[in-house]
Amino acid sequence: MKQSTLILLFLHLSLWSQCQDSSTFKSIDNYLRETIKINEIPGLAVGIIKNNKVIFQQYYGTETLESNRKVNPNSIFRVYSTSKLISTVGVFQLVEKGKISIEDKISKYLANLLNTWQDVKIKNLLTHSSGIPDMIRFTDISVDATDAEVIARLTREKMEFETGDQFRYNQTNYWLLTRIIEKVSGQTFEDFILKNQFPESENSILFSSNSLEMLPNRVVKYNYNADTGKYEKSTNIDGIRAHSANGLAISLPAFLQWSIQLNKGDLLKDGTKKMMWKPFDFFNKRDVFGYGWEITKINTIPSYGFSGGNVSAYRIFPENDLSIIVMSNGYKFFPVQYQIINHIAGLVDKNLIDPYLSAEESIISNFMTKDYPSAQKAYYNNKAKNPKWNFENTLNSVGYTxxxxxxxxxxxxxxxxxxxxxxQSGNAFDSLGESYFVAKNYTVALEKYKKAFELDSQNNNAKDMIMKIEKAMNNN
Incomplete structure (x- = not known):
């Protein structure tokens, strides 16, 4: 680690120590410890920046379940799809230098594309509005396949929708952005990112989309197996093609430094950031997403960020001069990265206290940790605070968890x-139908799917499941 990085780390830790006696620090620390306990999170690192100063930097648990090595400032967390934020900043650095334009067609930089891909622009890759098939859907695409082989395989598929019509999360988009970055910069994607965003933190950042690769200080991600009641190491391998989409592994001090530089304008000018955070104009007029950044509002206050692997998240609140980083390596019940950020934001800045989000967090926690009658009672107590609140999506997420x-x-x-x-929600009945189907109660599952289709005739899943169940019943 370079001397300048060590100095930065020292400053961070000094500010952290100054904050330790504050009531805000204690409130955040107590909240995180309770969250860790409820969700049995093996390891966690959380950092908070206010007015370009690190006001909270704390580490919890262990890097692995097989050792007693504590999570610490040198621990490197793989942040999965949060990697896309760093990749997006790389794209806009090239835009700022006049090397590319988000209005450029990708065919300007990439050869041998299908005719249906010719009108896709860089902005469509950034906003997941390209309509190009998602390569991770096809099991016959090997991580060792050449780029030409991947393109050849994808060209056998139809476009998923009209370019620009809607948001549909897609890993192909960021692989193509990788190729454009490399074509324009003349460097590998990894070298370009390190040089332009992390010139002094090379020992605190690396790229690897191979969960099995043994790397110094990298924290192990775990998935909870409900059947065995134990955590299991992630074995996912995506290969180097996925580095820009999910391969970043980074220490908390390096991530904090990156966030400060982003906010101060060292990585991008303010005008470029505004362009990057502007909502894309989807044809369907429903979806909301920026140019590579998720847009979230709390009490009408906008924030921008992304999450990855249900274990990491980054959010910046420009109007409040606040940024929050959350990195963990697993959870037992429910992914909590957004809950943590929303809760901490309210503790740091009262303007970001959102009663609905607090109620939602309480509902999720109750259903995950209490018996159903108690959780249901608590749900109605939360609902009574504001009868107009609707928790359909929350209950749906809890049910699927x-x-x-x-x-x-x-x-x-x-x-x-x-x-x-x-x-009146077709989606609610569709989910209920699925749970009865999993329980092998096909008669009730069919009834619920029929209700779902009655409420929403555009529900193709319900339509397909009705046909599937009826066919199975008739064959029996």
Whole structure:
């Protein structure tokens, strides 16, 4: 680690120490410790920047479950899709230098593209509005395949939708951005990012989309197996083609330094950042997303960021001079990276306290940790605070979390609650149908899917499941 990085780390730790006696620090620390306890998070690192100063930097738990090595400032967390933020900044650095334009067609830089790809622009890759097929959907694309082989495979597929029409998250988009960055810069993607965003932190950042690769100080990600009741190491391997989309591994001090430089204008000018954070004009007029950045509002206050692997997240609140970084290596019940950021934002800045989000966090926690009658009672207590609040998406997410954890009966109860709360929601009945289908109660599953289709005739999933169940029943 370079001397300048060590000095930066010392300054960070000094500011952290100054903050330790404050009530805000204690509130944040207590909240994080309780969150870790409830979700059984193995390891966690959280950093907060206010007015370009690190006001909180704390480490919890261990890097791995197989050792007692504590998470520390040298621990390198793989941030998965949060990597896209760094890649996006790289694209806009080239825009700022006049090397590319977001209005450029990708065919200007990439050869041998299908005719249907010819009108896709760089802005469509950034906003996931390209319509190009998502390469991770095709199991016959090997991580060792050449770029030409991947293109050849994808060209056998139809466009998923009209370019510009909608947001649909897609890893192909960022692989193509990688190729454009390399074509224009004359460098490998990794070298370009390190040189232009992390020139003094090379020992605190690396790229690897191979979960099995043994790397110094890299924290191990775990997935909870509900059947065994144990955490298991992630074995996902995506290869170097995924580096720009999910391969960044970084220490908290390096990430904090990057955030300060972004906010101060060292990485991008203010005008360029405004361009990057501007909502894209999707044809469907429904989706909301910036140019590579998720847009979230709390009490009408905008913030920008992204998350990755359900274990990391970054959010910046420009109007409040606040940035928050969360990096972890697993969770037992429910991904909490957004909950942590929203909760901390309210603790740091009262203008960012959102009663709805607080109620939502409480509802999720109750259903994950309490028996159903108690959780349901707490749900109605939260709902009573504001009868107009709607928690359809929250209950749907909780139900699916329980279903994935093998808690089928509990998931059915939550989905049933959601249909009672939202009797006109085809999606709520669709989810309930799926839980009964998993429970092998096909008669009730069919009934719920029919209700879902009755409420929403555009629900192709419900339509397909009705046909599937009826066919199976007739064959029996």
């Amino acid at each position: 329980l279903l994935r954890k093998g808690m089928i009966n509990e998931s059915i109860k939550v989905f049933e609650l959601n249909t009672r709360e939202n009797p």
